[in-house]
Amino acid sequence: MSPQTRPDEPTDAPARTVLLLGASNISLGLRPILRCLRGGLEGELNVLVAAGHGRSYADRTITFGRSLPGLLRCGAWSAYANRPEGPPPLVCFTDVGNDLLYDTPPATLVGWVAACFDRLGGSAEVVMTLPPSKRAAALPAWEYHMARGLLFPSLNPLPWDEMRRRADELHDRLSALAESRSVAPLEPPAEWYGFDPIHIRRSRRREAWERLFSGWESFQTNGEATLPRVPVVWGRAEKVRIFGRSRQTPQPVWQGAGISLSLY
Template sequence: MPQPPPRDESPEAPVRTVLLMGASNVSLGLRPILRSLRGGLEGDLNVLIAAGHGRSYADRTLTFGRSLPGLLRCGAWPAYANRPPGPPPLVCLTDIGNDLLYGHPPATLVGWVAACLDRLGPGAEVALTLPPSRRAAALPAWQYHTARGLLFPSRDPLPWDEMRRRADELHERLSALAESRSVASLEPPAEWYGFDPIHIRRSRRREAWERVFAGWRSFRPEGEGTLPRVPPVWGRAEQVRLFGRARSTPQPVWRSNGLSLSLF
């Protein structure tokens, strides 16, 4: 008896993993980030985001009742290590500077960034943003203390002259690290910022993230990505403490249009 022809079973489409690590600029820019990724990259995407206001690269932080582990100690790393097979992963390290306000010296912070790069393994395309030194250079002392008091009220402030010196040192050390690791780096233009010297203006976020992601060879910023409305995801990181109560959320928190989003 003749056998039926074999069923055509096409393999699953490869999934590209994108890892973003940062702080409040990533959280505030979530929708333009996802639209830029959807428009500038082909195929299905597995997006891993570790961010949050005041996030440290190593220490646990507590901001507005929300406590998160340091970026080096969060669940994004096991998720990255167990990513689905696909093209080389894309990685963005940004918002590097909060730890200066927590009192950590530049050399320590750059060491933490280097530890992140060490974990990525071969083949990853990496984009890194430098501190916005051009905006900081034009910042008067009173504006620094005002912004610091609003955003980091529980921290003892360093004098503005000392903070500027440390910021300049961080910029130099990060630039040298990026060059030594062949990592694409971008210094944010001063015009991305307004009175707030830390957060990118809302009107410039899409432009800013496309400029950052252009450091990846695989990214094509001329694409036009569309997304349905992204649901509220504040407080839905994998492991978070909200006002002292531990909360766990299974990941990913959202899937749509060939894009999977996980928060850490």
């Protein structure tokens, strides 16, 4: 990053589009994510976020009264296709695993992720996390059932042995997909997680996102930038149902520090 440009100051360069696809880890880590992006990338940023607790890569889900379309079917793709001209887009895939709890076969889930890859075009820089297999390897059955009951109380659980088998298969298939697309996937360290085996600890979020985004060649590890206060954006996705009532929100939902944030 040039010494003349502060990371938290906009420039006259064309906006760079950043597409983040995932679930609750993105939603919980949105503020550190924005700070990392602002601290590590120059210029105006057009940030498109498709996330949310329990989000599926293809199917509509409902969690805590909020219903969202699957990532493959949300408005982020239209926004991505119509992005402003600028530097090559940056794309992040994470939280690939919720669909196992919805009884989706690993091969089907990886097919959905591959379909997302196919929509990106050839110029995008892509990073991806694998499922936290190192944390899962140390997870006893009772912790799995307790965590699943707290985070996904309405779902019928698979036996832990079968879930571990499917998680291992997902890990292998995602690794093969990443290799075929020339993407170096990030294996999340076990220490990023506590009792909750799915969500990155609050104290490790900055480290996790900075390490993941460092997979983009254009990302510079310069520390987090300061940001003005980002308002609460729960329920402000472009198209969402809240307790059965449809709501549409014009995008972007927030602009500041050279960042335009849109939710889908």
